[in-house]
Amino acid sequence: MAISTTPSGVSVAPRHLDFDVSQDLKTDWHGNDAFRTAFFNALSLQFPEGEQQFINAVRKYRDRIDDPKLTQEIRGFIGQEALHSREHRAYNEGLKARGYDIDAIDRRFMKHMEWVNRLPASRQLAGTCGAEHYTAVLANAILSHPEWMAGATPKMQQLWRWHAIEETEHKSVAFDVYRHCIGNERLRRVVFLFVTFHFFRFTFLNTCSLLKADGKLWSLRTWLGGLNFLWGRPGVLRHCLPDFMAYLRKGFQPWQQDNRPLLERSLKDLEMNSPTAR
Template identity: 40%
Template sequence: MISPPVTPPLRRRDIVFDFSAKIPLHWLGGHCHRTRFYDAMSIMFPEGERAFIESVQHYRGRIRGDASLDRTVKEFIAQEALHGREHVRYNRHLREQGAPVERLERRVAGQQAFARRYLAPAVRLSITVCLEHFTAMFAEEMLSEPRSLDGAHPSMADIWLWHALEETEHKAVAFDVFQAVIAGSFRRYALRCSAMLFVTPIFFSLLWRMTFELIRHDGRATDLRGWGALLHDRLVGNGSLVRMLPQWCAWFRPGFHPLQRDSRALIERFNQRFNERFDGGGDSADRRSDADS
């Protein structure tokens, strides 16, 4: 097994993004379908971030003896809480624009309520680890491929790149907790592989259904050109989901660790971007407390 790089230090970038009325409905270059794919992910995030925090927090007492991991988990929780806060505000903006956010949020909440009621903590942690791998794959794609947000409104580009940066930073934290608290290498391997096979169709089914419902609400469900552009971006040829497939397959290697894929250069590049734009108070965000979350 190749030793992974050391987990990078996690930083809390407490940025409050500007979701003003100046942001157009289809903020990604005027493209309805491309915009709504991202908006659907945002609607999924607040409940998802809450579930990630809960599943890791459940095992916090078991890792107290590892001061480094415990400190990293604390920062992971802080980052995820900030992500949830900002996506609550993002989703409120969508709701104010007329999108059926509450109905879609109830669907996500229903899935999480089922998991809390019926799934064992170890299973919920394994699901968290899988979904953190998904967010890390999406994040790397976003940070490494400039075209992914080509034409985006600056405020919307900022929140997605900020979120992607921090997901990349903490992509191994839940995995390290999983490794530390689930006994038996074979059990860990079987649990994480079976969880990935379970999670993948559920995650993508929910994401695409919610994307469709947002597009239908916009009256563009029969816009074949719009669907063609979105599917080309994501699924055709060298689309983003196709490019992520090798990382998804890597999950099933017995010795897999998220940090075997070294993202330190990406982290440094975008850390500099956010240092320069926001540390002194930027034009589309500031560092005040979120008084209206």
């Protein structure tokens, strides 16, 4: 029985690439803008533990999948997320080397992750689906609007483009596992509301922690520029909001946003500017 909804032409397979961004992280790498740099760094701080939890949540159910295509995609999903976790651990070590108290930020997030890991397996998988939706929507936005990364260093543009491509490729894998093994629509939507709260909570807290270390936490100019970036022009979150909320629709499925042409163009660009393979 076919369970996978990943469309034809989309391959879920890890790319063993090496992004050494240690030198970039010594600077405000996003156009010398403190807020934009802190915002993306704040996202990175959530990825290593978050993506490991996604892997663990899906693994709990993979033995119940009898669709060979989805089974292969689960292997690809685990490989991709493991490499994302590896690269963002190195990224976060670069932030630590810059002088940020990353250990304190990690302890704050780990308390939350310890709570998540005590939840029933069904809720963990539902949470993974919700979080994967956020990463998929942000990935689509980053790939659709390269101007949002204009001014970022070339290596950082490559890293975030690579991550966005692979998040797009596997955006329905955890969802397909959930739909087959659990299928509780009410649980999916309710857990998404909790995911929404915690995603924005930790992104905001992490951004504040980084700006405080930079001496920019109380800078009105920094925050006005940041609010414009997120909600004005270009308005990253404003543009993403309808796609975020689409998850609450009855019968939602991730590939209802069929962005395969965008994915194909982005893959060609990544291949032309590919960093060193490990």
